[in-house]
Amino acid sequence: MKNLFTMLFVAGIATGAFAAGTKADETVQITKPEAAKVAVAFTEAPKGTVIVKISDSQDRLIMRDRINQTEAFAKKYDLTDLPKGTYSIQVLDQSGVISSASVENFIEVKPEVFSRVSKIEGNSYRLLVSNLDSKEVEVMIYDGDKMIHSEMIDNPQGLHKIYKIEQAGKDGISFKVKTASGFESFVSTL
Numbered sequence: 001m002k003n004l005f006t007m008l009f010v011a012g013i014a015t016g017a018f019a020a021g022t023k024a025d026e027t028v029q030i031t032k033p034e035a036a037k038v039a040v041a042f043t044e045a046p047k048g049t050v051i052v053k054i055s056d057s058q059d060r061l062i063m064r065d066r067i068n069q070t071e072a073f074a075k076k077y078d079l080t081d082l083p084k085g086t087y088s089i090q091v092l093d094q095s096g097v098i099s100s101a102s103v104e105n106f107i108e109v110k111p112e113v114f115s116r117v118s119k120i121e122g123n124s125y126r127l128l129v130s131n132l133d134s135k136e137v138e139v140m141i142y143d144g145d146k147m148i149h150s151e152m153i154d155n156p157q158g159l160h161k162i163y164k165i166e167q168a169g170k171d172g173i174s175f176k177v178k179t180a181s182g183f184e185s186f187v188s189t190l
Contacts, residue, residue, distance in 0.1 A: 028091050028099035033076070038089055038103055041074035051092045052077070057085050063186050064174065066145050079105045081185060115187045117175045123168050127175060127187070129159040138178045144171025 029041045040052050046069055054063040054077060062082065067075065079087065082105050091099040114130040129137060141149040141163065153159055165173055175187040 030089050030091065030099055030101040032103050036078065036080040036082075036105055038077045038079060038087075038101075039074055040077070040089070040091055042069070042072050045069065045071045046093060048094050053090045053092065054079075055088050055090075056082075057087070059088075061186075062087065064172070066171070079103070081183070115175075115177045115185070117187045120162070123165045125163050125165065125173065125175070127159070127161050127163060129153070129177060136180055140176040140178065141165070142174040142176065143169045 027042055027044045027046075029039075029043070031039045031041070033039050038054070042050070046067070050067045050069070052063075052065040052067065052075070053061060055061050063077065065075070065077070067073075077089075084105055086102055086104055088102050089100060090097050116128045118126050120126050127139065129139070137153045137159070139149075139151055139153060140147055143165070146169075148165070149163070176184070177187050178184040
């Protein structure tokens with residue numbers, strides 16, 4: 001009899017855990033409404049801040065979006081400027097990943113600007129930019145959602161610069177590269 005109650009108790013815990021996981025999947029939907037677009041929709045108001053992350057097949061962070069909403073919402077992300085490949089989308093809240101999906105981007109686009117950021121010792125970051133067409137590139141550095149530095153770089157063909165961030169916040173440092181011709185991309189979020 002004691003074993004029967006123990007088995008029923010364990011089955012109840014497992015069912016509750018499964019039901020909690022199912023509810024999160026029902027409230028968050030990741031869809032691909034167009035060839036190069038991804039939509040994240042919440043059918044109910046999220047509980048607190050939500051983070052949407054898009055990563056490439058090498059697990060490099062392409063985009064990070066922090067969302068504070070008090071009601072149901074939907075938001076589209078345009079993958080048009082990204083190279084052909086597989087991208088993963090994760091939706092996170094304070095408890096961790098609540099939904100994820102992988103999508104294929106079939107639009108082949110050559111990037112106008114090649115850029116890469118790598119973290120080096122301490123709070124230093126190395127930015128590499130190779131730009132074949134534009135004469136100017138704007139580099140913006142974000143701490144979470146707040147821009148902490150912006151500069152225009154003339155003739156950035158082969159730019160190699162090290163940035164030291166004195167007091168980085170807990171939300172991470174992001175670099176964004178933008179040209180006058182309309183190219184705009186987050187280089188990396190660390």
